[in-house]
Amino acid sequence: MASLTKSKVGSARMKTFYAILIPVLILFVAFNTFPLITGVFYSFTDSKGYGAFNIVGLLNYADLFTDTRVLNSYLFTFKVAVVATIFTNVVSLMLAIALSSKIRFKSALRGLFFVPKILGALVVGYVFSYLFTWIIPAMTGTESILASPDLAWIAIVVVLVWQGCAQTTIIYITGLSSVPEDVYEAGALDGATGWNKFRYITLPLIMPSITTNMVLVMKDMLMVFDQIVAMTSGGPSQSTESISFLIYNNGLAGGQFGFQCANAVIFFVLIAAISIIQTNFLSSREEQL
Amino acid sequence: MAGLSLEHIGKTYPNGYEGVKDFNLEIEDKEFIIFVGPSGCGKSTTLRMIAGLEDITSGTLKIDGRVVNDVEPADRDIAMVFQTYALYPHMTVFDNMAFPLKLRKVPQADIDKAVHEAARILDLEKLLDRKPSALSGGQRQRVAMGRAIVRNPKVYLMDEPLSNLDAKLRVQMRAEISKLHDRLGATIIYVTHDQTEAMTLGTRIVVMKDGVMQQVDTPSKLYSEPCNLFVAGFIGSPQMNFIDATVGESAGKVTLTFGANTITVPDAKAAALKPYVGKVVIAGIRPEDVIEEHEHADGKNLSEPIDATVTVYELLGSEAMIYGDVDGGSVSAHVSATNPARTGSRIKVAFDMDKLHVFDKETEQAVVH
Numbered sequence: 001m002a003s004l005t006k007s008k009v010g011s012a013r014m015k016t017f018y019a020i021l022i023p024v025l026i027l028f029v030a031f032n033t034f035p036l037i038t039g040v041f042y043s044f045t046d047s048k049g050y051g052a053f054n055i056v057g058l059l060n061y062a063d064l065f066t067d068t069r070v071l072n073s074y075l076f077t078f079k080v081a082v083v084a085t086i087f088t089n090v091v092s093l094m095l096a097i098a099l100s101s102k103i104r105f106k107s108a109l110r111g112l113f114f115v116p117k118i119l120g121a122l123v124v125g126y127v128f129s130y131l132f133t134w135i136i137p138a139m140t141g142t143e144s145i146l147a148s149p150d151l152a153w154i155a156i157v158v159v160l161v162w163q164g165c166a167q168t169t170i171i172y173i174t175g176l177s178s179v180p181e182d183v184y185e186a187g188a189l190d191g192a193t194g195w196n197k198f199r200y201i202t203l204p205l206i207m208p209s210i211t212t213n214m215v216l217v218m219k220d221m222l223m224v225f226d227q228i229v230a231m232t233s234g235g236p237s238q239s240t241e242s243i244s245f246l247i248y249n250n251g252l253a254g255g256q257f258g259f260q261c262a263n264a265v266i267f268f269v270l271i272a273a274i275s276i277i278q279t280n281f282l283s284s285r286e287e288q289l
Numbered sequence: 290m291a292g293l294s295l296e297h298i299g300k301t302y303p304n305g306y307e308g309v310k311d312f313n314l315e316i317e318d319k320e321f322i323i324f325v326g327p328s329g330c331g332k333s334t335t336l337r338m339i340a341g342l343e344d345i346t347s348g349t350l351k352i353d354g355r356v357v358n359d360v361e362p363a364d365r366d367i368a369m370v371f372q373t374y375a376l377y378p379h380m381t382v383f384d385n386m387a388f389p390l391k392l393r394k395v396p397q398a399d400i401d402k403a404v405h406e407a408a409r410i411l412d413l414e415k416l417l418d419r420k421p422s423a424l425s426g427g428q429r430q431r432v433a434m435g436r437a438i439v440r441n442p443k444v445y446l447m448d449e450p451l452s453n454l455d456a457k458l459r460v461q462m463r464a465e466i467s468k469l470h471d472r473l474g475a476t477i478i479y480v481t482h483d484q485t486e487a488m489t490l491g492t493r494i495v496v497m498k499d500g501v502m503q504q505v506d507t508p509s510k511l512y513s514e515p516c517n518l519f520v521a522g523f524i525g526s527p528q529m530n531f532i533d534a535t536v537g538e539s540a541g542k543v544t545l546t547f548g549a550n551t552i553t554v555p556d557a558k559a560a561a562l563k564p565y566v567g568k569v570v571i572a573g574i575r576p577e578d579v580i581e582e583h584e585h586a587d588g589k590n591l592s593e594p595i596d597a598t599v600t601v602y603e604l605l606g607s608e609a610m611i612y613g614d615v616d617g618g619s620v621s622a623h624v625s626a627t628n629p630a631r632t633g634s635r636i637k638v639a640f641d642m643d644k645l646h647v648f649d650k651e652t653e654q655a656v657v658h
Contacts, residue, residue, distance in 0.1 A: 180373070180375070182371050182373050182375035183375050183376075183377060183378075185340075185342050185362075185369075185371070185375065186369070186371060186375035186376075186377075186436075187377075188341075188342065188361075188362045188363060189340060189341075189342075189362045189363060189367065189368065189369050189389075190363065190388055190389035190392060190436070190440075191363035191389060191392035191393060192363075192388070192392055193361070193363065196392060200377075200388070200392075201377065204379040205378065205379060
């Protein structure tokens, strides 16, 4: 009797689980998995995004490796992503340490530093575009770096770091708060202060946060898009064309739908591979607290 | 090793709360001092002030004659063992123990020698390559000890180091710490709320309450001559019996009356009670000094018999505890396991009057032991 009641309860619980799970699963498949599979399919075609198309096999993939514009977009994207990821993490960690110390208005300052996260990337991009186009040149008497094919990427990095720091800082603050206070106290008695405290205690013990941030920030930076749209539209001279921007621009407006689908598939595989390598490499350095 | 001097030490928090008030203590070289008291009494705060982990609001702290109020923890030449062990989770046992020496730029050969010597003393030699997460509680505790030992500090501070261990391991580690003290000849300041640890380990015990030092004395003196009601109740388990009694005088003898019972105070204690004639005092007697009629009482100076009804009987193995009601109060008594008294029994008990304590009801200070 007892087992019968138990099984009835179990069955009702399973029904609830399915009632929650199935609608979400349908939405996920419809708006994520299906478009992904469709995209992979179109990557084997010469589709322009409209009208009839032919299956071309691996031709798009072969062409990707010889297309200078595509290769330049990869070089630009990786350069920006690596530099921005390093700067975002370094700046965020410094901010997190400062915001975790015994200072006044700590909560208010933490809120303030999170503001860039809640602002739209396009809005931030346009504001910084104005700053780099008009204000900084007026103050320094120089040309806008957005007009320079060699320097425009730096402006993109500045905006990415400024906005990326918000979430990254919060994750570092959480990581720092998880380090037991008595470990720091033991360190203080052992002589670990200042740089030694950071190097030998803090840094090894926040490795889980570093892993999370490195993976998330790298992924976000590789997918840079909004800031490019708002600040440079890929210019000058296509010098700031990111992969996402190129896929969008040429895929939807340039008649290269099939070709850019192949680009997107390669890009997806690359990001997944980088994330897995980063996670495996960094998690091997994590310690259980 | 070194002595310590705490002169008028006080700790006031920003919200005005006084954690420690006017704490004065001279600690001799090689002493094993225990700070004991209930939670929130200020014992850990005092220890942390000695360590340099808390600022000293007022007073002077000297280690080996040098004022160290404003000296960084690392420069005080002290080592501390924490309740939670506070091991570095990312380092091996060897690295945990070597860390303080490494930061002091001690040559690697000397580090190896010091760590292996400490590991040998603490039986950690086979665990040197393990990380703390792969160790048991007792092993972690020993690593924490090892980290302190390798530095050969002037003073060892221990903040409830055994409270996270199970009962059996605690007894074992207690003995280890005692042996370690003998072996190192170290000055140790040890915080605990466990009076058994305090009584068994300390050369002197500091009893604290509400940030105020109540009494400093040897374990035996603290037990036999508590200075006030708090110390009398805190030291000793089961705790001392307390009964409100009226002091009287008849036929030249001083008596204590509670309910229908009147007991005669021995002449040696009577003089101190004369000013209290007609007043209510608190009589204190430890359970082992309450003698049930079937127990041996040879050579004891027993009071008049007192009727009691047993309310609780607890067999502890080789002995038993009985808790009973008497007219005017309640008492607990240690009895042998063969004693026939059981719950509901009507028995007679008597107090060993040489062991009677009397406390002033208003000031709670001891009047006579």
